[in-house]
Amino acid sequence: MSAAAKRIEKSADAYRSIGEAADELGLQPHVLRYWEGKFTKYLKPMKRPDGRRMFRPEDMEALRAIQLLVHERGMTLKGAQQLINEQGIEKVLAGQAILSANNSEAPSTSPARELQETIRSAFGASEGGLSKDGDSRGRLESMLADLVDIKARLDKARLSKAA
Secondary structure (H helix, E strand, O other), rough: OOOOHHHHOOOOOOEEHHHHHHHHHHHOHHHHHHHHHHOOOOOOEOOOOOEEEEOOOHHHHHHHHHHHHHHHHOOOOHHHHHHHHOOOOOHHHHHOOOOOOOOOOOOOOOOHHHHHHHHHHOOOOOOOOOOHHHHHHHHHHHHHHHHHHHHHHHHHHHHHHHO
């Protein structure tokens, strides 16, 4: 594409090639192709006779919603897909989508969440960082023991899965 063509602003209703869509979102084209395979319900770009993808305005909205959830909020693709399926693209883009745990079998707190809270309370104990007193040291040693225990559990699970 020439430099003159890149300077032209397209209207919001214009179709965009995969390169234009990727540039607009600040992503690589292969990421959009991958997402197209994962979000088939929401991403259906037109394909020209020569095979080039042309993203419609609704495809661009879906891409923005996916990018917001995955890149800015740190969700997995599966989690983003679930949230979009449950609440819709419009709510995600408006910032109104709320992640809720509908699974009643899931424990209210997981060991990872408990560890996060322990770390947060240990580091939040003093405004200027960790204090030198023995209490902070004890909490850190306790957290280290928890991490070592979690690592041992993960290693055991990996070995049992590999066997």
